[in-house]
Amino acid sequence: MTDETGDNPREAPPRKPRTRGPSPEKTAQTRSCLLHAALDEFVENGFAGAQMSRITERAGIAKGTAYRYFPTKSALFEGVVAEFMAPLISGIGPPEPRADESVGDFLRRSLIPVMTTIETSRRADVARLVLAEGRNFPFIVQAYRREAYDRTIDFVRAAARIAMERGELTDDRLLRHPQLIFAPLWLAMIETGILVPDAPVSGAELLAEQIDLIFPPSR
Amino acid sequence: MTDETGDNPREAPPRKPRTRGPSPEKTAQTRSCLLHAALDEFVENGFAGAQMSRITERAGIAKGTAYRYFPTKSALFEGVVAEFMAPLISGIGPPEPRADESVGDFLRRSLIPVMTTIETSRRADVARLVLAEGRNFPFIVQAYRREAYDRTIDFVRAAARIAMERGELTDDRLLRHPQLIFAPLWLAMIETGILVPDAPVSGAELLAEQIDLIFPPSR
Amino acid sequence: MTDETGDNPREAPPRKPRTRGPSPEKTAQTRSCLLHAALDEFVENGFAGAQMSRITERAGIAKGTAYRYFPTKSALFEGVVAEFMAPLISGIGPPEPRADESVGDFLRRSLIPVMTTIETSRRADVARLVLAEGRNFPFIVQAYRREAYDRTIDFVRAAARIAMERGELTDDRLLRHPQLIFAPLWLAMIETGILVPDAPVSGAELLAEQIDLIFPPSR
Amino acid sequence: MTDETGDNPREAPPRKPRTRGPSPEKTAQTRSCLLHAALDEFVENGFAGAQMSRITERAGIAKGTAYRYFPTKSALFEGVVAEFMAPLISGIGPPEPRADESVGDFLRRSLIPVMTTIETSRRADVARLVLAEGRNFPFIVQAYRREAYDRTIDFVRAAARIAMERGELTDDRLLRHPQLIFAPLWLAMIETGILVPDAPVSGAELLAEQIDLIFPPSR
């Protein structure tokens, strides 16, 4: 598992001044710089507005170098998505609430840290890319659905089923609309990233409220 | 105020074949065609990806004609936003629940039709434009906040206050996070417009569920 | 029959300073200037070595203008070939020697003026393009074969058949190798255009000699 | 002088896998591979269209290695010409027909094998390079004139002189236009290499016909 991928909050790692000549580690470093720089540029300007020259400048490499790694701007975009989408929702497996905890508590325990991670890493940027470019680049939607959407929906639905079996939920609302639980996630990403960056809401907090609404905490 | 604005579901109005000579009504019609064509193009391709030539072609006018109405592509974009943003949330005033209805019922009665209108008109496209271009065009965010966001937040917060006064709400959750009630709106627009266009969720339905969560309907 | 096509010896026609706005005749003129400039550039530098910027500069138009007429450099090349190849061998129909002249005299009378025309017009340049780019651009070879090669071969073979019927030829050499009669044509074009431009041979003279060899002139 | 030069019909010699460390013979072999690969590339794509990376790939060496042998692409091109032009017309000395043979028979005996060699070796490719690149690279024309053209012209003229002295020729046609005898050579190279590769003519056969025309064989 490459730990190079988007977990370092916010900015791309620095980069020693370029030298010539081969070396596996330098190649990996160049590739990583390029991908981080490209993510920044794509997030800030969208695909059409991004400029290869700005990307390479951000990455501290020459224009031509980018093309050794990705043959076109589109391919670079796909590479960025592939690189940063995968770890989006890492850490969510089949829901297995402990016997001594309610399903609500289990969801709080498992989802809120994920939300926090998303908020403090680049992953939110990747998600916003899906919003901005999904219309024109089907592959980015497919990647998002595969890596994030489908998995989380399955996770929530399975948890809802357990909750109904245990009697913690008395209606099938969450089974019918599992996405309801994640609505605050998108809301927070949109508000913080676009609408009111000056007064960011906490996605984790909103998510907690939403879980409380669905699984009222025992007082 | 032209009533030509974005209420006709989906497509731009046709355009009578050109005739020579000026005429105020023809000018207004040309302007409207241009704006609708531009909205389509901006929604489909984003600002950077939109092409003036495609816009004028869609509008059925010559390239140079667009420049008689808006001096630059950016100005046209602003014009589009100004034109289609205003009526986004029209019909929402100060919340005045009737004496014989609960605040929850009042919210259901006032918000769900608005949601339905948004879903079936171009307004959802305009909202998605905010997502895609907000980063690069502050004015579009300002417009959205002014015309939609601030108004709805105020509306919900006022309603929440009434509900607390009446004892219909026992906690201040909605007062602290009024946006919670709109989370399903964004969710539905994103799912339907981008993520799962093949199996669109009903935003109105999700909104109803969310209101039910916050204001449990009396049996 | 456009007389615009390569008959004016050597250089492209001058061109009034560009103005904007439509006008059929100006469009035709621009197109012609472009084609002539492109021919010059392709002949001098080959396809790969030709530069669009040099072509448009020669033509006295802006870079983008060329792309209104031909979508790519390759398409422009094809356009050049189509434009200038057609009239290469114009004026050769079915061989019909008069009763009172020998076939040799008929060939002298019909072929030498064509040769002279080729030598003094741009047509020789077009032929050299076939040599230089035929390998990489099959269409240019096809065009040459269609417009020039096949026609002349047929012409010569038909003449040879008549000559044998009349008893003017006693062997079938020319029937088997009709191209033999044109060998001096390529030779002259190569020598004059490439090998010894400082001491150009007359292709017409060489051709006359070759015809004399095959049809010895009666003394 | 490496005997590696262009006589092996068609393809470049293979190349043993690289081993480390210097060695004069390896250097020579590398150089030869490079030159053959470069000839192929230049013949196929012309100078401007040729790519150093493709040449080194064909040669089985690294990009940088080529630059140890030739400082620039142009220098490599000159090297290719120098290497493969020299043996173009090897084997033609001063014309010395035996006393018992006619000059025509002598020419048939000396020229036809040369023609055959040219046709079956890479030399025809080199000649076509002269056609394609002569305009832009004077040195290639100079080399061709020095190594091939001037020699053959002298040879033919001297033979013509002898033939006139012997009374085998009654006019000075060949003296005035000695190149006439080689016209079929270019014709065959052009037809076979470019115009009608699917139905190649035999250059040797055409040359024989041409000599027969000038020196009618005694029956």
Added chain:
DNA sequence: GATGAATGAGCCTTCATTCAT
């Protein structure tokens, strides 16, 4: 007012050449 040919700055991409390994 409307038109669309023309403009040219700017972007993506290529490829000859370099140089640390």
Added chain:
DNA sequence: AATGAATGAAGGCTCATTCAT
């Protein structure tokens, strides 16, 4: 000596904008 990652000038092409008709 050989390697191939890196460089960056240069070329093909696009598209917002202009203006003569």
